[in-house]
Amino acid sequence: MQTIDNNLLHPQVVLDPYSYYEVVRQNDPIYWNAQWDGWIFTSYEDVRNGFQDLRLSSERVRPSKGMGSEKKQEMSSTYAILSNWLVFNDPPKHTRLRMLMMKAFTPKAITKLLPNIEETANYLINEIRTKPEGNILQSYASILPIMVISDLLGVPKEDRNLIKKWSDDLMLLVFGAADVENRHEVAKQSMDEMVDYLKKIIQDRRVNPKDDLISALVQASEDQDQLTDDEVISTCTLLVFGGHETTTNLIANGLLAFHNNRDQLELLKEKPELINTAVDEILRYDGPSKAMVRVAKEDVVIRDKHIKTGDKILLVQASANRDPNAFERPNQFDITRNPNHHLGFGRGIHYCLGAPLAVQEGRIALAKFIEAFPNYQVLDEKVEWQPTFVNRGLKHLNVKLY
Numbered sequence: 001m002q003t004i005d006n007n008l009l010h011p012q013v014v015l016d017p018y019s020y021y022e023v024v025r026q027n028d029p030i031y032w033n034a035q036w037d038g039w040i041f042t043s044y045e046d047v048r049n050g051f052q053d054l055r056l057s058s059e060r061v062r063p064s065k066g067m068g069s070e071k072k073q074e075m076s077s078t079y080a081i082l083s084n085w086l087v088f089n090d091p092p093k094h095t096r097l098r099m100l101m102m103k104a105f106t107p108k109a110i111t112k113l114l115p116n117i118e119e120t121a122n123y124l125i126n127e128i129r130t131k132p133e134g135n136i137l138q139s140y141a142s143i144l145p146i147m148v149i150s151d152l153l154g155v156p157k158e159d160r161n162l163i164k165k166w167s168d169d170l171m172l173l174v175f176g177a178a179d180v181e182n183r184h185e186v187a188k189q190s191m192d193e194m195v196d197y198l199k200k201i202i203q204d205r206r207v208n209p210k211d212d213l214i215s216a217l218v219q220a221s222e223d224q225d226q227l228t229d230d231e232v233i234s235t236c237t238l239l240v241f242g243g244h245e246t247t248t249n250l251i252a253n254g255l256l257a258f259h260n261n262r263d264q265l266e267l268l269k270e271k272p273e274l275i276n277t278a279v280d281e282i283l284r285y286d287g288p289s290k291a292m293v294r295v296a297k298e299d300v301v302i303r304d305k306h307i308k309t310g311d312k313i314l315l316v317q318a319s320a321n322r323d324p325n326a327f328e329r330p331n332q333f334d335i336t337r338n339p340n341h342h343l344g345f346g347r348g349i350h351y352c353l354g355a356p357l358a359v360q361e362g363r364i365a366l367a368k369f370i371e372a373f374p375n376y377q378v379l380d381e382k383v384e385w386q387p388t389f390v391n392r393g394l395k396h397l398n399v400k401l402y
């Protein structure tokens with residue numbers, strides 16, 4: 001433990017963040033990590049309060065400290081789009097963007113998608129059924145969310161592969177993939193292409209509105225206020241990104257958790273209705289969102305720690321969700337756990353806007369997969385995780401399908 005003390009990207013921490021953060025939480029639930037150059041919050045109480053503390057800002061999109069001025073200039077258009085993302089804004093801009101977005105992203109719009117999600121899951125299962133084994137992260141878990149978000153936005157079916165590529169490339173920047181050297185260039189190129197593509201669709205929907213989210217965003221208004229074209233573009237890129245990677249990891253992490261906990265898989269097969277509580281338990285036990293960053297807007301004292309204006313803060317959900325002060329038997333995967341007040345979707349004003357959609361997608365995707373392949377076995381002897389400290393996503397999930 002001593003050698004990895006401050007390195008949040010140490011291979012051992014990436015592999016098993018839970019054991020690492022358990023020790024950290026016991027030692028000091030709010031500690032200064034010199035290597036990451038910020039405060040690490042790990043107890044349930046502090047992480048939950050941190051999400052709700054408006055003195056901690058979400059305005060954190062900025063080029064990294066080491067980036068040269070030429071590169072900063074080159075990346076400025078990409079950072080301009082990201083800085084309009086709801087999730088990276090504080091009130092009042094956040095309040096305005098969220099209100100307008102909620103006009104379009106309604107429970108009705110999500111309910112309307114449910115038959116499509118079922119149909120898409122059935123289609124993908126029939127495709128993968130033709131082979132005895134395969135990497136289902138690629139062929140199932142990552143395809144379903146991109147199809148769903150494309151349907152929701154109203155993007156033509158034939159362009160889904162483009163959307164997926166752009167979203168994957170953007171991830172390199174937003175999640176800060178440590179193992180990809182030219183991540184800035186790759187993300188910029190894809191962001192530019194996505195923006196050009198969306199501009200054309202938005203212009204079309206202004207003239208020919210359809211029954212889709214892009215049309216609804218273009219039309220959404222509140223007290224004579226409307227989203228500008230730039231804001232609609234930013235919002236669409238956020239939805240593609242927010243709706244894709246995280247949901248992929250919910251499905252894949254869930255299938256891995258069931259593989260490693262066969263008793264829970266048997267229980268679900270006996271009582272399929274438990275899929276509802278099972279999805280919440282996956283979000284708690286090994287959820288896609290490992291941690292979220294904030295920046296102190298003013299000097300604050302939390303516990304006995306003096307946090308200064310501008311200090312970075314990491315709210316570690318992966319640790320909070322395993323805190324024994326908040327959950328009984330926290331390291332046990334228990335799909336009957338209810339209530340389950342996990343922090344997998346955050347808390348407070350930034351609480352995940354797509355949570356109802358993600359939960360429905362997760363339920364349908366997992367239930368259909370387990371129904372089709374009730375005895376599936378993960379073949380990877382060693383699972384590999386993406387080396388980032390904010391998300392929890394597998395690199396592959398090779399499975400024998402039977």
Ligand code: HEM
Pocket residue numbers: 051058086087088098149238239242243244246247250287288289292293344345346347349350351352353354355357358359
């Ligand atoms: C299992 C899947 C998902 C997880 C674990 C997840 C997690 C989160 C978390 C933790 C936040 C809070 C961020 C913060 O406090 O800084 C968030 C915000 C957000 N999520 Fe999700 N998300 C998921 C799926 C989705 C989907 C499917 C969509 C949309 C299609 C979506 C759209 C958003 C948006 C727009 C926000 C920003 C809300 C705001 O700032 O007010 N998410 N998500």
